[in-house]
Amino acid sequence: AQTVTQSQPEMSVQEAETVTLSCTYDTSESDYYLFWYKQPPSRQMILVIRQEAYKQQNATENRFSVNFQKAAKSFSLKISDSQLGDAAMYFCAYRSSGGADGLTFGKGTHLIIQP
């Protein structure tokens, strides 16, 4: 079974600064997908960024980028120019590439933005 570990229960960053959220995972599969989801107080899950394991290039979405290290099974999220609206719970998630599998989530990191 796959596991996802987020070792930072809470992170705090000053507005406009950069913050990196850590995620490691364990799998025996070679092909899979990794995601970062944001969950604001409304509790609606919002996809931030995704990465296909077969792609070596790190995914980027505007101010959000990932550092995907497949050999190390590491998938960190970097948020640049942090904004107040970025404050939320962030979950790292894993999905197998084959079949119709659900997501395995990490425990989450609570991101606080200091004005």
Added chain:
Amino acid sequence: GAVVSQHPSWVICKSGTSVKIECRSLDFQATTMFWYRQFPKQSLMLMATSNEGSKATYEQGVEKDKFLINHASLTLSTLTVTSAHPEDSSFYICSSSPASYEQYFGPGTRLTVT
């Protein structure tokens, strides 16, 4: 983007009664939907995979007789919590995917059992 809805958004029921939660894909057909459970200040845990026209697949430790799942059409899956108890109080979220690996989540249903 694809839209998934859930109804109701919040339900309160008495212990021993059953409650049904609906999950609908509004603009795509979904042969597979997923049900997650989230306790306060915790992560999402996959409960079951709902397959259109066939039986649901439950994760280890999830009581299939307590959490009945029906996927009656390509746009609707329902989760029925039977004989609810206070420990069933939680936030239930469904998700689905139109075709790709990306999943779209419903807004969730808060269940409170008194």
